[in-house]
Amino acid sequence: MEAVESELLKKAAREAAKASYSPYSHYPVGAAVLAEDGQIFSACNVESSTYGLSICAERNALTAAIAKGLRKFRALAVWSKNGATPCGACRQVIWELCGEIPIYIIDADGKEKCYISSVLLPDPFDEKKLRK
Ligand SMILES: [Zn+2]
Secondary structure, three states, X not given: OOHHHHHHHHHXXXXXXXXXXXXXXXXXXXXXXXXXXXXEEEEEOEOOOXXXXXXXXXXXXXXXXXXXXXXXXXXXXXXXXXXXXXXXXXXXHHHHHHOOOEEEEEOOOOOEEEEEHHHHOOOOOOXXXXXX
């Protein structure tokens, strides 16, 4: 991935957090995914008063890309004020939709970490492996 692409991806995640609907947690999160063709899809977290129906920024960004017909992804970026890593549900969905990709974690101070999918979710549930 080119440096320009990763910078655009991280910027898109940071910008997406501004639209966060998080009246309960007051914890805005933005995520952006880079599709194989170079398109970037970004989204924020959207909470519900029932909490369990809240949807994370990571899954919102991925579902937005899937809804536009994209199926292959090269990288993901997640922005939050203190650089939180994706929750367990998102790690599973990232694995299923993206496979092994870099995941950039950015905080409000601009500090970043980068993980690959299998580090965040070692030995994942993988339906494709079950068919073998
Ligand atoms: Zn999540």
